[in-house]
Amino acid sequence: MTEVVATNQTILVVGGGISGMTAALEAAETGAQVVLVEKRPYLGGRVSQLYKYFPKLCHPTCGLEINQRRAKMNPNLTIITGAEVSKVEGEAGNYTATVKITPTYVNDNCTACGECAKAVEAEFDDEYNYGLSKRKGAYLPHVMAHPMKYVLDPGIIGTDDAQKAKDACKYDAIDLDDTEKEIQFPAGAIIWATGWKPYDAAKIQPYGYDRYENVITNVEFERMADPKGPTGGKIVRPSDGKEAKNVAFIQCAGSRDRNHLYHCSRICCMASLKQTHYVVDAYEDAQVSIYYIDIRAIDRFEDFYAEVQAMENVKFIKSKVASITRGENDNPCLNGVDTEGYHRYANEHDLVVLATGMEPSVSIDSFPVDVEINREGFIEPAEKNGGVFAAGCASDALDVNRAVQSATGAALKAIQVVNRVARAEG
């Protein structure tokens, strides 16, 4: 696995989410040699944690499955999971990448039979469900994980659980002596597709995400709506597990706010409109309130917005909520003044979903490669970047559709660089 055959005609793709996968596959399918490095133990990134896509309300698993199949079939593509690029040196056509591979303690013999998970006892927060549920110390990250392999949590190494897992494995797939490795290999061009993370909602102090159980984020709500998620698809209040029928969405939670994120995260309006469907579909007597500054549903999304606007049990309140206080029965109480009439309100809801924005995954000061980064932390296209091209949410706050377009463009740019190298070398 750690043997990587690469030359300076190889394209290195950093990040295996929807953008990285797309860029890697598009490039590999033109015949280029591609190495894809992904930090998580599986591909698919944040898209794998979505229940439905907007505007078609179809399932991301469908597209992921196609991409995973393309990845399996392509001999030009090498995938390294559980790995991070720690250093990049050189210039366009002649880079050397240093990659750190964290141990998963499971080798390719794994058949995903699941015996190890049955044998171990310790439980950890499940990062796939944003901590809304627990998983074992030996676990399959999610049902469609690629590679389809179990992973051991480093937390059980050195405990009895580790030995139990090893003893339970019939295929000699567990190697407890696995250690962190560092490898170096050449590359001609680099596609930077490290994606995004949800803005830390606890930083928006007046919303009390860290104080009120019934205030959650949109990414958490997405997991909750998923039948494979922590509540089996039931929309409930974390405080008491009761049905959450009166749900409020707060838009621009962190975005378009100079105290938090400068930029508009672009996806949150459509995400909340999509999630409104989840609530309305779940309960006949659902009540949804969307608190917004302005709804940014552009182009063809306008129809989707109009459709939600027409729903009788959905209210749009033009106001950025000023604060959340604790109401009766742990109901979050939303306080503010609306812009259409300047009425002061204090509205209680069963559950509040913060439409948190997108923040670049890699913080401005920890980029291992010298590229032009803007105030918001995204990579700007610049001469200085040489053969490094940003794809997807590393370049801007994008939805999946636009991220895939961006990734295909980045693949084309990278192919041009390695083709130039190939011509020069004859």
Next chain:
Amino acid sequence: MSELNKAMIEQYRNSFLSEVEANVEEGEWVKMCMQCGVCSGSCPLGKHWAHPPQEIFMMIRAGKRDEVLTSDSMWMCTSCYNCIVRCPRELPITHIMHGLATYARKLGLVPQNQPTAKFAEIFWNNMMKKGRVNELKLGLSLYFKDGFGPGIKEALRNKDLGMKMMKAKRMAASEFFGGHGVKDVSGLQKMIKKAQELEDARMKKFD
């Protein structure tokens, strides 16, 4: 109607926003408001405002000159700075409110017997005498602002607090005779006078 007020109406016919931008401190920020409402919702005295800040900004842009300048809303601001801290666009809302209040006063449009306006006047005059606030005299002038009878009543009501302040050396009876001040009082007064002249000259061109 004051002469200056008439001149300003003539100058900025139909564009109150331009008037605010030109004459109100930090007024150029008004156009940056995106009407999210966080300022109004975060204001601890918000429910006492006839028009919360967000509405004031919209009224300025809608050209509602009289309603804004004669309103007592901006006089409700206590300078807690909640709105400035929370504004997603970093508008200096507190300063704009004070700017509007100052401008309304300049034009002679302050509502009758507006207590905050009266207090501001008392505070300013008190401070300009010595360059420092004389707490004792400030308190007394505030108590007696509505006449002798109510003044005595108010003073008696607050006597315990006053005694405590004396005890804690936050206020001294000796302040009644002169009181403490800055080293160069006349220098300070000259400086303020010069500033006033410059401001008057700026406004003069509208007469």
